[in-house]
Amino acid sequence: MSDEEKTIITEDTTNRFNVFVAIIPFVVMIISMLYAVIKLDVDPHIPLVIGTATAAIVAMTAGYKWHELEEFMYKGIRLALPAVIILMLVGLVIGSWIGGGIVATMIYYGLQLISPTYFLVTILLICSIISVVIGSSWSTIATVGVAGMGIGLSMDINPAMIAGAVVSGAYFGDKMSPLSDTTTLASGLTHVDLFDHIKHMLWTTVPALIITFIAFFFIGTNVIGGENISTEKIDEMMFTMQEHFVISPWLFLAPIAVLVLILFKMPAGPALFMGALIGFFCHIFVQGGSVATAVDTMTNGFVIDTSNAAVDRLFNSGGLMSMMYTVSMAVIAMTFAGIMEYSGMLQSIMHYILKIAKGTFGLITTTIFSSIFINVSCAEQYISIIVPSRMYLRTYIERNLAPKNLSRTLEDGGTLSSVFVPWSTDGVYIYGTLGVFAWQYAPFTILNFTAPIIAMILAATGIGIAKITDKEKEELLHEIYGNDDDEIPSVSTNV
Template structure:
């Protein structure tokens, strides 16, 4: 199903704002109680939110069969993400069993200074993601190794995850190969490279802030709290004892990254990684066919005399991702009802009413993107829905469309990681093993960039305007069948 198919529907009845907000309010309240008070999983609050949304929709004239189909359509939207999550589980299991992860950690421990580790891993993830255009693929390869190296050094996993996420999303956001970058520029009718150039105003300062913070954390915190050289030597010896360590194994992640650079789609590229890891498990590590298959299904199992090494490598496999997949499916049932019934549009329209002036319009866009990430649990929707709702407002207020495309990425692409039940949040949890609530304070680029965007909107710096003639031409081109009123000048 094409992503835009989600929005090709008709609603039975217009929802007012207060009726539309009920399911969201119920979900948020129960989510806070479940996570903060009960310290349990977010699945049940999402189910409660889905039931509430269904009841509200039923009261407003929707039939149960319609609501059931809406939930199925929401789930179908997430199926590409589910397939990638499954492949990541397989790739982690095969790469651990094949000694690929152990090799990356082994050499990483030998050459990277713990004090500069966060800065280093952030930059590496940024470069790789910029080259391949995928934050998910970067986190599934370089991120997994980075977590292993950093944890072996005694660094807080939340800090490592924050550095990995900051770098991966910088590259994803700025890469012409990124799907969200192309989506944001395409939906706003903005040239791709004009869109990327305009994002430099917010994204590069955000990266500089992130690297600066990671540098000072490394100097002032990590330098005094890392594992001792003796501890690291013990870990190296333990890995050397339990795995065949060879620089040739580094060819596996390199080949996967090269596949993506050569524009091979993420699914076949990751499948190649799974196959190579499986082969390495048999031919390099000497595992049996049955054990190698078990690594794919149930993950790797290691019983060494080093607890840290066991913690690092006892993971992966398809079954390890079932928690993540189930939360994605539950979240998308909630999202499907909100979007298809028109409840989300009712909420967005209310936000649109209070957007006045440049600062109001841009801040409303960013808030709407974040709200869509929270309600619809899918990064793509957080770009698509606001783009459709705000494009005319930008044109009428003589704001260039590249301001909108940038705001969609600043508020949508980057903030998706902060929602535990968003597909990005659950993917990161399943891949890096750190929850959104833990890594959020350290995903510095992701929350700094929206703040910088708001500062630019308030000051007017880096905000592109169009002339009145250009505005009228855009309106005539995009809305030819509508009787235009004289628009207000921003």
């Protein structure tokens, strides 16, 4: 970068934009997002592009040149690269584990836990386990969730209760699984180790899950008679899996091996790669697949065609290419975030917001409601994580709060609240899959609204809030922003 460019970028950009001008790109993106996702029923990528273009136009009216905006976008993309790498590794793991029969084995034994007497608690437990294993709330809902709805309805259980248990369990895994794209996004964009992020989420998610289990225990014992249970759908799934996969308890060694590597402090990238490699060899030597098929599965995902539609939906997934949708969205969103941040527009908005968000409680509460607002306005779970991660990361660090507080809060507010928005991609998907509207299952999706409340309680009490020293703060600012400390105007934290 030339000295002239450096001079332009390093001047105090906070005062370049009035807050009402700075929010114009957000308003344009939100309007285009709502129209595209709800009215046209299309993917949110183009609205993100429109938002980025609007941000560029607003920045250029303030005096920025195109080559400067390009640099801003490149910087934004570079910040997303750690998350992109993990996402691609997750795609490899999912594909190889499905091809190797590892996922089928875990689901097969999980389905045997069905209990007629405590149906809601059992379906919550199974969905929680399976969503952690496969890292996908949608796949869990489309398979075990659909089967659970059929079984529950045969016992005359309120469908909203069943859907609430299914969604609570499915999104527990979406939040806690190292294979989940939202989990890797939240940790990657905040520069937090994937497994440190997951461990820190235990503070809010485990109490929320316990509360959910207790609630469904009492609900379930009052609505289930137990005599009219029909496990036909479950039996069909288990029989189909036995026909097409070698099911063996020995395959549990694959996830156990990955857990052992994690316990020995191996970084997430190498641990996930080893998991993918184990799945690759299981595909060849246990399931009898060819090397070419195993390689293709890791690249393009597993393909199966059975007489059971639920099994097909569950196992036709995974692979490196399956993550390109999320990767492309993250890259585009980070071009938008890059312009907003490095031009100073984001700082103008933050300066206004932080006048209200006083202290740790105010900051964490603001982060949660920002993620919820983006879910409501943009109808997309990923964006509710990506945009606030760039808005608040620097402020958390400057207030001596470890970044993993932010990554946890993004999941508490963004990942979990998406199910309550009927017009969001998650709300539409759940209705299309389970046949229950968001406003019907919302009171029973206990984990999803309990975790954010617990997060605010912890923020108010200081329990479970990780702090950093001044030295660690300076090291983090240098590590994340490098020489950008002079390029990005700092937002005052004395509010």
